[in-house]
Amino acid sequence: MSASPVIEVDQRNLRYGEFHAVKDLSFQVERGELYALLGTNGAGKTSTLEVIEGHRDPSSGRARVFGKSPTNRREVRSRMGIMLQESGIAQDLTVAETVRLIGHISGRQDSVERVLNLVDLAHKGGTRSSQLSGGEKRRLDFAAAVYGRPELIILDEPTTGLDIQSRDALWETVQQLREDGATVVLTTHYLEEAQQRADRIGLMHQGTFHLQGTVSDLTRTLPASIQFSLPPDAPALPMWPAPLAGRSYSIETFALQRDLKNLLEWADDHAVELSDLSAAPTRLDDVFRAIGAESVPSPLLVR
Numbered sequence: 020m021s022a023s024p025v026i027e028v029d030q031r032n033l034r035y036g037e038f039h040a041v042k043d044l045s046f047q048v049e050r051g052e053l054y055a056l057l058g059t060n061g062a063g064k065t066s067t068l069e070v071i072e073g074h075r076d077p078s079s080g081r082a083r084v085f086g087k088s089p090t091n092r093r094e095v096r097s098r099m100g101i102m103l104q105e106s107g108i109a110q111d112l113t114v115a116e117t118v119r120l121i122g123h124i125s126g127r128q129d130s131v132e133r134v135l136n137l138v139d140l141a142h143k144g145g146t147r148s149s150q151l152s153g154g155e156k157r158r159l160d161f162a163a164a165v166y167g168r169p170e171l172i173i174l175d176e177p178t179t180g181l182d183i184q185s186r187d188a189l190w191e192t193v194q195q196l197r198e199d200g201a202t203v204v205l206t207t208h209y210l211e212e213a214q215q216r217a218d219r220i221g222l223m224h225q226g227t228f229h230l231q232g233t234v235s236d237l238t239r240t241l242p243a244s245i246q247f248s249l250p251p252d253a254p255a256l257p258m259w260p261a262p263l264a265g266r267s268y269s270i271e272t273f274a275l276q277r278d279l280k281n282l283l284e285w286a287d288d289h290a291v292e293l294s295d296l297s298a299a300p301t302r303l304d305d306v307f308r309a310i311g312a313e314s315v316p317s318p319l320l321v322r
């Protein structure tokens with residue numbers, strides 16, 4: 020029998036007054052997964068995270084974290100580390116006091132020194148949080164989320180405002196926690212981070228899923244492209260229609276490897292040199308840009 024999911028969301032509706040922010044959004048996150056909730060601005064990502072965090076009740080539907088209601092502070096919140104999109108740090112506390120306080124509230128055990136070293140803020144332990152730079156505040160938020168190595172970590176746009184070294188350090192820490200079995204839910208607008216790190220993605224638009232699945236499930240919904248130009252004396256290309264302009268081709272294909280092989284074999288057989296040849300798989304950015312356009316069959320929901 021498989022282990023029960025860490026998160027189960029069956030959110031029929033989440034309303035702010037008359038405004039319908041989230042509708043018919045169901046998903047599960049399995050133990051040890053990194054699940055990225057991506058989407059357009061205002062799609063409902065933070066609102067959904069707030070339901071998982073126990074900060075907000077869905078207007079109808081239900082959410083379960085570790086099999087329990089996420090508002091169950093004693094049993095659920097102590098197992099969950101949260102990095103909000105907006106820093107929740109008390110400005111008049113020092114950095115070390117902030118981590119100590121968060122640690123106390125979480126009920127988890129850890130060393131303040133260890134956690135500050137992890138985010139390279141040990142030298143700022145006595146500094147008031149209000150005096151930290153934007154990136155340092157974000158690192159302090161992250162320190163608070165990973166204090167006591169929680170089993171579930173919620174990261175709402177964790178790397179916004181971080182320099183590249185801090186981003187790398189943050190992802191290294193997340194990776195170590197995952198190796199110890201942690202489950203991670205992430206929102207980010209840095210699609211390359213999700214493409215590199217997410218096991219599964221829920222791509223939201225206007226309050227519901229546009230697509231859900233692995234990176235390759237999502238990128239398979241759009242064609243890849245092959246571009247090249249033929250020399251003027253080359254024979255006509257049998258397998259594709261007329262070139263875009265002059266002798267330049269831009270081919271869209273759902274069978275990149277097969278079509279590229281056919282093209283190269285044809286060029287070899289006819290001693291044709293292809294110039295400006297490039298072959299690019301579909302990227303998550305392309306899928307994201309196609310939201311709202313006719314090109315993606317929507318909704319395509321892959322478990």
Ligand SMILES: Nc1ncnc2c1ncn2[C@@H]1O[C@H](COP(=O)(O)OP(=O)(O)OP(=O)(O)O)[C@@H](O)[C@H]1O
Pocket residue numbers: 035038040058059060061062063064065066067
């Ligand atoms: N407290 C609130 N009262 C009224 N409307 C709200 C409230 N919080 C969020 N909304 C609205 O609900 C929608 C979803 O907001 P949410 O913050 O969940 O989006 P998001 O996907 O996280 O967006 P972003 O990528 O811009 O951070 C938006 O249209 C937002 O204006």
